[in-house]
Amino acid sequence: MRLTTRTNLAMRTLMFCAANPGRTVRKQEIAQTCNASENHLAQVIHLLARAGYLKTVRGRSGGLTLGRRAEDIRVGEVFRSFEAVLPFTECQAGPENTCPLIGCCSLKCVLQEALEAFYAVLDRTTVRDLVTGNTELVHLLKVA
Template structure:
């Protein structure tokens, strides 16, 4: 299974905001930091605002912030909202299934169970867990089960721009 670039960008926006809770983050800053088109990010930000996850402020001094605490944003919910197609194989789409093995095949059930387990695992993790911004009382890596060390945003090296042909919503 591969998540779309749109989901990747969505998670990056949320993570960047979680790592900078004391200030508003700009789309230009996100675009520069992640080497992503401002137009793509504007679509992502608009969707996140519509979902009630981001507060956006226009104009000079504007930007975006998390509307909910990072600990209240489950990664599984974000992925469900951004992924448009969980059909792992043709037979998941009854209207377009031409496989001649469907009546005898048990593989569909295996893939369905794997997808459910994948999403269930993502539901165990919050934005705070993946950004190490969980309150100290719950300890680092609370849901991840490990001793996760926080890396300051300034220490993250900018990755080379990714070429993408993703069809963004």
């Protein structure tokens, strides 16, 4: 499994905000620190804000902060909101499925079980868990 760039940027953005509590951070700071395109990051920030993970403030002194407490943002929830729009396999694609094996293939069940286990682990982890006690990460993400 490979995560989409959007999911990766979403998690980096949330960790960046969590590493800078009480501070409004700027998109440019995140892009520079995380080696990301500002245009791509803007799309991710928009989606995160729409889902309530971020609060955004427009204008000269604008930027973004976490929309919820870091301990209330589950990694699995974020991953689902970004990854669930794409089916993991063709057989999970619903009406677009053209696999001739759909009626007798057991792989679909195994993959579904594996995916559920993957998300179960992510559901146990919060954004706070990723940042708290991780001094090296906080040092990299902290805005001076």
